[in-house]
Every structure is written in structure tokens, then in C-alpha cells.
Amino acid sequence: MASVAIIDYGRGNVRSVKNAVEHCGTDAVVTADAHVLNDASHIILPGVGAFGDAIAALKAQGLPDILRDQVIAKGKPFLGICLGMQLLADRSDEHGAHDGLGWIAGDVARLDPGPDALKIPHMGWNDVTLTAAHPLFTRLKPDQLTFYFVHSYHFRTADNAHQLARCAYGTPFTAAVAKDNILGVQFHPEKSQDSGVALLENLVRWNP
């Protein structure tokens, strides 16, 4: 029986993530406690706000080490959402240079408004193109691959093999990453109605 721990580090709308996971019929708990995390079968790292501030908040609660134990050492299925995905990178240049968790090689850079002077943040529903097959997207038909995004920065993976899906806003950017048991999505499944709930259902059924 799956049970999902949603990391609470004082950033982001964690209640919506909990609501959406519970809507899948799965137990969910919002926590920063090592013992509670140890009891969970799956871990979600949500997050909105600024990269440096979020890393500092994680460190203040000793979470990088706790998560490393659960996700890297024990191999628990993990999903980072939005900033929670970007935090997996080696570094970000959002408001100064900051080190990330370094679990998936790459860096985080500001979206380029390009010649069309696109509006930043990239906010709203956009189509996602899968670049690899993965259980996270099973049962989602091609016309269901539309998700809600809100972000100003994007994850540039160093190795294309870690990219699971792309989205285009002016230029293509990484919409989802995967490396072993570690997954990340730039969009918000908890805000993406049926498509997002289906993705979270896939996550809690996934036992790599």
C-alpha cells in the first residue's frame, strides 16, 4: 500500500499536492520528519519561489541529508515538482549562484523571452512531448499531455538521457526528468486536473 510523504519546508502550496494525492485514493502526509519519511513509500518535493531561498530552507531542516538517505541510498520513488525538480540540478543562477542537490547533472537558467519577447513567467497550460517512454506517463493519451506551468527558470540537463519530456515556449525546454528512481516535472500535476491526477496515480503505482 503506497503512502506518500510530501516535503514541507515552508515553500509552496503543499496542501494542493496532498489533496491531489489523496484524490488518487492514496495516503499522504506533509512532513519534514526523518521518521515519517522513512515510513513513506514515495516522496514528493514540491516548491514554488526562489531557488536559493528554497535550498537554504531545506538545509535549515537538515533535509538534503535525510532525502539523500531515503532517495539515493534506499532508492525510494521520488518526484520533484516545479522548483522541486529544479532543485535536483547541480546549480542555478536565479538571483545569484546557488548549488542544488546535484542528483541530476545540469543547471537551471532563466527562460529566454527570445525574438518574440515572450512573457515571463511562462504561465498557463501547455503541451508536453514525451522524449522517452516512462511509467509516469502511462495511460495518458497524447491529447491528455497538456499541463499547467508557472515558472521563469528551466532545467538544462547535461545528459539528454535524463530528459523525459519537453515543452516549447519560444524554444524547447525540459518538462520532465528521470534518472533511476528520481523523477521531476516542471509543470504542476496537482493543478492539471484529470491529466495531473492521472500522472500522480502513475507515480504511486510505480515501484522501480
Add this chain to the structure above:
Amino acid sequence: MLKKRIIPKFLLRDGRLVKYVRFDEQPREAGNPVSTAQVYNDYGADELIILDIAPSDASRAKVLDIVGRISEQVFMPLTVGGGVRRLEDVTDLLRAGADKVAINSQALRDPGFVKAAAQAFGDQCITVSIDYRDIGNGVFRVFGDGGRAGSPHDPISWAKRMQDANCGEILLTSIDRDGTLSGYDVEIVARLNAALDIPLVVSGGCGGLEHCIAAFGAGADAVAISSLFLFTDHSPIKLRSHLVSNGINVRASKTSRN
């Protein structure tokens, strides 16, 4: 490609869903906000905007409760505003389940508040809501306190100033058109869109499909719709299919996705 958004807008008074015409006539009752939100979710609305138009200590608690109950059942972005004066108000709304918080009158009282809120919670969490009306001779001015408090600000220069204060989105409402079903103020929308680098949601006056097409044509990223959905037989499903057939890039309707 990024989709244009269709956003039902709820006005709450003492926790009840109401609808006004031009902000100042007697409100019409418009139903239960939680069940109405579920209906719009089933219709595939892209987001919801929820504004408390007569904020008080008592209504604040009701709004938090309503937002909490909506966020348990409805998995789309929620923008909530009305009476947001302190950073703690933003915290409370985000904790209750809001994704974005709309700031209006407090920005006029203290423009530094928007910058502080954007810094504390992230730019994308902070929407600045701008209500404006024509005060004569084609001069437009921003109004606070539900249209009661005048200001010296032109809506376009005010929106740019709020963008410079790092808000993530502008919600622009024409008081003159609100509730009238007479169409969006497309001229201002076009001028504002040309001036902004952040997303623009336009509100006030939508009475039909052609009004949405005109607003999107003028550069709006999203249309907020209230009376049209509440008091006519239009729904987000019907509007969406009309927009698709008119070449507007919106999400495919929910029925066709299932």
C-alpha cells in the same frame, strides 16, 4: 504552444457567491461557491479567480474555509484576493490552497507591499488586480476599495509600475463594463498588452464568444468571465469549442479529451 486561458471569476460577499453590475448596484445571488467551482472544474475551466468584495474579519475566515474546500476537490490554479493587506494574509491564503494571491487596494496604499510579497512568496504567486474607470474626457483612473477610492494613477502606468514591483500577473477590470455583458475594453487591453512583459488577465464585460476573440486578439493571455457563465447558458465547454473553431489556441475541451 502556450494556451489562452478561460477563467471563471467568483465574487464573494460574506462567503456567498454574488454578482454586481458596475460594482455598485444591488448584488444578485449566484449560488454556492464550492459546488459552482466543482461544476466549472467538470467543464474544464483553466483556473478560478475568487475575490472577496466586502472583506472583513468575519468574511476572511469564510473565504479561507471556502478556498480550503474548493482546493480539496478542484485541481486547477486558484487566484484569491480581496482585503489582502498584510504578508500574513498572503500566507493564510496560500496555506488554505490558493496558488496566486490578488492584491488591489493595498498596492495603492503601499506600493512597496507588492514588492515585499513577491520577494517573500515568489513573483508568480502575486497577481495585482487593477480596477479602473473612465472619469470623463477619455481619462482613465485606477480605483481601490471596490471602486470607491479614487487614485491619481493611469491604469497603464500603474500596471507597469506593479510589473516593476515584481508581480507575476495583472488582472485588469473595467468597472464601467463589469456585469454589463457589453464586451471587454479592447483598446486598453491592446495598449496594456504592448506595455507589459508579464501575463495579462482581462475582466469586465464579457457577454459572448466574440468578446473573448477580441480580447485575445488584443493580446490578453486570459479572459475572466463571471456573468456570462452564471446567468446565461454559456459554459466553458461551449466557449472553448467555439474558440477552437475560430482558431484561438485554447485547451481542447474536456469532453473531447476523455
